[in-house]
Structure formats: structure tokens, C-alpha cells
Amino acid sequence: MAPPGNTLRGIDLNLLKAFDALMQERNVTRASERLGVTQPSASAALARLRLLFGDELLVKSGRAMRPTPFAERLAERVHTILSEVEDIVTSHAVFDPRQDQQTFRVMVTDYTALVLMAPVVRTLADEAPGINLVLVAQGMGDHAGRLQSGEVDLAVVPDRLSRHSGLPREVLFEDEFVLAGWRGNPAVTDAMTVADVAAAPYLSFSVGSEPSMVDALLTELGHDTRADVLAQSFVTGPLLLRGTRLVAFVQRRLAGLLAEAAELRVVAPPFAIPPLVETLTWHPRSTSDPGHRWLRGRILAAAAALPPRG
Structure with missing residues (x-):
């Protein structure tokens, strides 16, 4: 033997x-x-x-x-x-953000890219000139598989997608959905009812094959969610409302950033919508990597520095 x-x-x-x-x-x-x-x-x-x-x-x-x-x-x-x-x-390597060169692939939607990653990009430009970010906007529904395969290093995804993956994760920030329409649309008022929303031309969002969080809730409430316009970009959608009678449910932080460019009027939804909780998740093999840990810290710091969602 x-x-x-x-x-x-x-x-x-x-x-x-x-x-x-x-x-x-x-x-x-x-x-x-x-x-x-x-x-x-x-x-x-x-x-x-x-x-x-x-x-x-x-x-x-x-x-x-x-x-x-x-x-x-x-x-x-x-x-x-x-x-x-x-x-x-x-595990004992030292990461020097001013000297090291590394590329990180981060899965985001265009909404989290604009709201969260834009401040991170500015931080990296000042603190880590050798760090490259590749923002990946496809495959959100399979984020766990893509983290496992190494196709992406980090994923910013809603809690409803990450909570059952079994992967390490951190809560980043909360947002809420508001009802938005063009300022020149007289139908968009604080007194809108569920019936008013159902009667209005509707713009919805689709990222992958999953229905949007709001559409899933509308279906549970027994309302028709067939969209007159279906946008595959959270950022583009609000800009399409200008000059139309369309209404859409938009993340409040995003609506605040686009309010002037899109000429938005924002009102409270006529029914309760659970808050949107965004999380940062990764594969366990990267937990102790010094560069990975440093970038996670910068993303968490950017989330903590976001202004109140109201």
C-alpha cells in the first residue's frame, strides 16, 4: 500500500x-x-x-x-x-489601489449603474487609476450561475433575487416606486386611483424574462399588466414619458435624477408597493481577496453616502 x-x-x-x-x-x-x-x-x-x-x-x-x-x-x-x-x-496579499492593476466585472442594471456605480467610478478615478470596471447589464436572472463560473465578480441585484442564492451578500440601499408621468399630462395627479392607473396608457420595464416587481404585484392584485410600451432600460423608460399620456412606476431615486430631463411629475402610487432592496453579492471564493474586498468596501461606502430616497 x-x-x-x-x-x-x-x-x-x-x-x-x-x-x-x-x-x-x-x-x-x-x-x-x-x-x-x-x-x-x-x-x-x-x-x-x-x-x-x-x-x-x-x-x-x-x-x-x-x-x-x-x-x-x-x-x-x-x-x-x-x-x-x-x-x-x-489571503495575506496586500492590495495597493494606487499601484495594482486589476479588472472587475460587476453585474448591474442601468438604474444601479447610474444611482450607485457613478459615484464609485469617480472614486476609482481618484483612488485607483489601475482598476478597470466592466459593467455587465445582461443575465441578471442567472447572476448566481455567472458568479459561480467567474463570468462576473460582483452582482448588484434586488433582494428578491439574491436572498435564496446561498451566496454572501450585503444590503446596499432601499428605494421605493413612485408613479410618474409627463408634467403636461393632466391625468397624473395625487388623487389617481387604481382604476385611473389601469385606464392610462402604461409603460413597463423588462430586464430578462422575469416580470418587473411592480407588474408581479399588479398581477397579484388582479390588474391587467399588458404594457402599451415595454422598455428594456430603466433609464430610457422615464425619458419616453415626455410628451405622452403614458404612466410608469419608477424608482424614486432614478425619478429624482431624471425629473428635469424627462419633465416628470411624480405622485404616490394608489396602492402599497413593497420597498426595493438592492444587495451586493459575490462568490465565497472572492471573500478574502484583497482587491475584491477593497472594491466591495467602496461600493458599500457609496451606498451609505446616497441621499435619503425622499
């Missing part, structure tokens, strides 16, 4: 990095670029991995390559192990 601890003797653990890259990319050329090696080196690593595991791991399917069932089962475990090793190695 081999002595304990000798199981890994003779195995190049760098092969696990190659395996992870191949599973992420499912393409030898792209995996070689991710690893910073030549394509023949990546092909050789795949050959060694096949020999090590006794499985083809990746097989051709038309022009693409698909992982075998064995590789699928192994992929997430290997990715998690490598992330934990990286976390151990970097």
Missing part, C-alpha cells in the same frame, strides 16, 4: 488548471489563450488529462466540443478546489 500522502506523487497539479480552462472554454485554442500557453501545449495537456482520468473528457460534436458526463461531474469540483487554493495563496 502506498504511504498516506503519496497518491499525488508524480502528478502535475498544473493539469488541473488546464482541465478547468478546457471545461470553461470547451475549445483548445481559447483554453490555451486563457492559460497563456501555445495551442500545442494545451492539446498536450488534454492528452495527458485523458490518460490520467481514463476518459475522453472532451469530444467533438460538429464544430464544437462537448464534455463527457464524467468531465461534467468533475468540472465544478475542480473549479471550486482551484478557487479555494487561490484564496489561500492570496
Whole structure:
């Protein structure tokens, strides 16, 4: 029997990095670029991995390559192990925002980009010139999967999406929905009833396949939520109200920023709408990363500095 601890003797653990890259990319050329090696080196690593595991791991399917069932089962475990090793190695590293260069991909809507991330961008320009931000506006419904895969580093998402993910998270700020319309629209008044709202031309929002929070509530109340105009941008939607009879439910902080440009009149909704709670969430492998921790702190500080929502 081999002595304990000798199981890994003779195995190049760098092969696990190659395996992870191949599973992420499912393409030898792209995996070689991710690893910073030549394509023949990546092909050789795949050959060694096949020999090590006794499985083809990746097989051709038309022009693409698909992982075998064995590789699928192994992929997430290997990715998690490598992330934990990286976390151990970097746990005592020092992050210098004025010297270090790093890119962070942050998932946001255009609403949170304008309300929250704009102050963060100004902070980074002053404090961390080597830090690059990529704001990702797609895939909000699958934010947990994209954090797991490493496609994004952080996600700013409503509490209703993040609370069941099991990922670390922090509450950033609260907002509330108001009823908005063009100032020249005489139908938009403080005395509007639910029936008045139902009778007015309606602009709604869609980010992905999920109905908006307000539309989901209207459906529960038994009201028709078919929109006359459907906007896929929270920022563009209020600007479309100008010169029309349309009404929309808009986040109060956003309505305040766009009130003059969109010539908005803002009134209280004729029914109770739960507050919108925005959260910051990430994958556990990034919790101790110094740069990641620094950026989370700056985002939390920007949220704390937001003016009262009223």
C-alpha cells in the first residue's frame, strides 16, 4: 500500500488548471489563450488529462466540443478546489489601489449603474487609476450561475433575487416606486386611483424574462399588466414619458435624477408597493481577496453616502 500522502506523487497539479480552462472554454485554442500557453501545449495537456482520468473528457460534436458526463461531474469540483487554493495563496496579499492593476466585472442594471456605480467610478478615478470596471447589464436572472463560473465578480441585484442564492451578500440601499408621468399630462395627479392607473396608457420595464416587481404585484392584485410600451432600460423608460399620456412606476431615486430631463411629475402610487432592496453579492471564493474586498468596501461606502430616497 502506498504511504498516506503519496497518491499525488508524480502528478502535475498544473493539469488541473488546464482541465478547468478546457471545461470553461470547451475549445483548445481559447483554453490555451486563457492559460497563456501555445495551442500545442494545451492539446498536450488534454492528452495527458485523458490518460490520467481514463476518459475522453472532451469530444467533438460538429464544430464544437462537448464534455463527457464524467468531465461534467468533475468540472465544478475542480473549479471550486482551484478557487479555494487561490484564496489561500492570496489571503495575506496586500492590495495597493494606487499601484495594482486589476479588472472587475460587476453585474448591474442601468438604474444601479447610474444611482450607485457613478459615484464609485469617480472614486476609482481618484483612488485607483489601475482598476478597470466592466459593467455587465445582461443575465441578471442567472447572476448566481455567472458568479459561480467567474463570468462576473460582483452582482448588484434586488433582494428578491439574491436572498435564496446561498451566496454572501450585503444590503446596499432601499428605494421605493413612485408613479410618474409627463408634467403636461393632466391625468397624473395625487388623487389617481387604481382604476385611473389601469385606464392610462402604461409603460413597463423588462430586464430578462422575469416580470418587473411592480407588474408581479399588479398581477397579484388582479390588474391587467399588458404594457402599451415595454422598455428594456430603466433609464430610457422615464425619458419616453415626455410628451405622452403614458404612466410608469419608477424608482424614486432614478425619478429624482431624471425629473428635469424627462419633465416628470411624480405622485404616490394608489396602492402599497413593497420597498426595493438592492444587495451586493459575490462568490465565497472572492471573500478574502484583497482587491475584491477593497472594491466591495467602496461600493458599500457609496451606498451609505446616497441621499435619503425622499
